[in-house]
Amino acid sequence: MSAPLCSFAVSGHVFEWSGDKDAALSVPAANSAFTQISCGFSHTVALNENGGVEAWGANDQGQAAVPAVYESGVKAVAAGGFHSLVLLNNGLVKGFGENADGQLNPPKQAARKVVAVSAGLFHSLALDVNHNVYAWGYNGFGQGTVPSRLYQNVSAISAGAMHNLALTTWGSVDAWGDNSTGQLFIPEEATHDIVAIAAGYFHNLALTADGEVIAWGDNSYKQCKVPGDAKKNVIAIAAGEKYSMALRSDGKVVVWGNHGPDKIDAPKELEGRVVSMSIGGEDQIAYLVSSTTDLDQDGMVDWWEMSNGLSPDDDDKDSDSDGDGYTDYEEYLADSNPSDEFSHLSVSAGMDTDGQVVLFSPASSDRRYQLEYTTDISSGEWKPVPGKSSITVSGAETFGRIQVAANTDGFVLYRLRAQLP
């Protein structure tokens, strides 16, 4: 529900939990590298490295049906209850999903020069380059009416379910809208030296310059009971319906709230690898895990190891987990599946109707290959196939198809080499 509070230079891959605490949700685009994630009530919107929007989860209002026009040119996203907001590179605000309360229709003056967006259950917020806040959509609690005291005074925004938070340019928290659980009663500690804010559904978090998390509002899930290890060294915060979270400078993620049997703890294997996180409705938590972190220094980036059932804490590069003759590290280089003996780097040949040799290589993502050939294997001389010295295979295809002219002089052997990612 919160706007991006900190910007991270690194991108990451999404690991998401929902409902069943033991099962990471299958994120459809797990292999894309993302720079931002935002959880709505039961859907997730993410911004990929190419400035394109991807979404998954509930789609009953079209909140996860990303229009093709947002495949690029986007600089921020925000997931609301049942709608999604898109901030374009040119500063315009767009959206998709539910629009029953006009949450997708920003006022004219809010549709330009916007630098941040945030979405509530049925309303939307934008912050412009002149530090002005705009709100639109459902206004049953006054959440759609921005107080005049905030004129040109806001540096960050965060929408709750039915209320909003603003961080003023002088470091205090302001709030308006629903006050049914005391969301608007700003504690004294949150009136100065605040560097980040996160509105949960009915509670709030603020981060002090000293790295301490302050919480107030609804505490029915103990989401305001800040644990000791979130009282110092915190660098980022997130709040949802039942949970609160803090990311510490030592890489530890602290989760509190929903103390019932469904409680989701911070997954141990993500420690030291999380770059940001977002919380939605109920038990939905998404983590953005670094694209580049390799804590066990085995040459395989840890998100890839976790996605493929390998241990990110043991140097297992020389293992051959599935016994297919390729080490886990070789499978990493090829982006084949190290837990599937039928998945490994290979090249197979066929002949197409006009007599050309067609080579097939396995599907993978973000990998480049070099295709080489030899007519005399005893010489050990391999030459790049002209025009095929660097082949990028897209993960969307089942097979990369590489067409080469048939050599009628004799046998030709081809080999495919994965290039370092």
Ligand SMILES: [Ca+2]
């Ligand atoms: Ca590793």
Ligand SMILES: [Ca+2]
């Ligand atoms: Ca490892």
Ligand SMILES: [Ca+2]
């Ligand atoms: Ca293997």
Ligand SMILES: [Ca+2]
């Ligand atoms: Ca394999």
